[in-house]
Amino acid sequence: MIGYVVYGRGCFNQLDEILSPQRKGDAPMIFLIDHFFNGKPLVNRIPLRGKDIIIYADVTNEPKTSQVDALAQQLKNEFGTISGIIGIGGGSTMDLAKAVSLMMTNPGxxxxYQGWDLVKFPGVYKVGIPTLSGTGAEVSRTTVLTGPTRKLGMNSDFTPFDQIVLDPELIKDAPVNQRFYTGMDCYIHCIESLQGTYLNEFSKSYGEKALQLCQRVFLEKDVWDDESDNQLMMASYAGGMSIAYSQVGVAHAVSYGLSYLLGTKHGIGNCIVMNHLEEYYPEGVAEFKRMVEKNKVEIPTGICKGLTDEQFxxxxxxxxxxxxxxxxxxxxDWEKIMTRDKLRKLYEKL
Incomplete structure (x- = not known):
């Protein structure tokens, strides 16, 4: 679990106070920020001290292992060691921060380290500050990366952030479609966790609360307001906690293939897949479609049309x-249920 959590509107202003005890001599703090904020007012609120630097992360595409390795090597070459890394942005930026933290202390x-429990050493101090709500990246024990041969996380006990700062004010300017796609990532986490074979009372309690908050935000409310931001940020946290102690399911497993081959963003990829999973999550898919309709969001179709056998x-x-x-x-016995032929037919629907 995350060691320290700060939550509340405006709590971003406490960042200097939070970081001060973690500074090691003149070793800098590295602020890794989604390039969306380049030139935006948020940058002026970052408490730079000494040799601290801001690096803008280009997350047009989801993080790649090559990007992680290059960033870690850049920091080693320039500073030798750092006090910590602070990821400010959506799920991709936070995953990038977690991965770079680990690669400051692990060789190769x-x-x-794409897989389960392969990381050997704790990373440098790392902080996650979400500016989108839904991915659960702020609490998960994985950092999802696209590597040379696969898309798979560095999933380990050393991966979670040491500190997270949850300030709902930071997500208020998120574009409507992006907010929906990322929020649906959280909703799908809940459906997959609550209906999974790994479910336990710990993950169930978090998953049920996150699901309730998603329903409130995307079905029951007619106007998006500050309360919506507050609730979705807590839904993201609780949904992330739920899958940290259980697992996700069919939508995520299928969307990883889309992301690896086509570069489909995680949130929208999950939505594209969820649209066709009535066989596995009938009630969840029906509710998901009601959310899509109520929020007037379009889910892309036909993205696998014209792909070759090799691409499938x-x-x-x-x-x-x-x-x-x-x-x-x-x-x-999942391999007897999800055959290659059945999975191919599912991809052909997308």
Whole structure:
């Protein structure tokens, strides 16, 4: 679990106070910020001290192992050591911060650690500050990366942030569609966790609360307001906690293939897949479609049209490599249920 959590509107202003005890001599803090904020007022609120620097993370595409390795090497070359890294942005930026933290202290390439419990040493001090709500990246024990051969997280006990700062004021200017897609990532976390074979009372309690908050925000409310931001930020936290103690399922396993081959963003990829999963989550899909309709958001279709057999094979290989996700969704005999032929037909619908 995360060691320290600060929550509340305006709590970003406490960042200097939070970081001060973690500073090690003149070793800098590195502020890794979504490039969306370049030139925006938020940058002027960052408490730079000494050799601290801001690095703008280009997250047009989701993080790659090559990007992580290059950033970590840049910091080692320039500073030798750092006091910590602060990721400010959406799920991709926070995942990038977690991964760079780990690669400051672990040898080799981040691609060597794509999998479960492969990381050997704790990373440098790391802080997560979300500016979008839904991914759960602020609390998860994984950092999802696209590597040379697969899209898979560095999933370990050393991956979670040491500190998170949850300030709902930071998400108020998120574009409507982006807010919906990211919020649906949280909603889908809840559906997959609560209906999975890995479910336990710990993950169930968080998942049920997160689901309730998502329903309130995307179905019951007619106007988006400050309370909506407050509730969605807590839904993201609780949904992330739920899957940290259980697992996700079919939507995520299939969307990883889309992301690897087509570069489809995580949130929208989950929505594209969820639209066709009535067989696995009938009630969840029906409610999801009501949310889409109420919020007047368009879910892309036909993105797999015209793909070659080889491309379908690539997506299926990535997807079927997510074994814990499939086992959570379908049980220990999942390979007898989700055959390659069945998965191919699912991809062809998307």
């Amino acid at each position: 390439s981040s691609a060597d 094979e690539t997506m299926m290989n990535v997807s079927l490599g997510m074994k814990p996700l499939w086992e959570n969704a379908l049980g220990k």
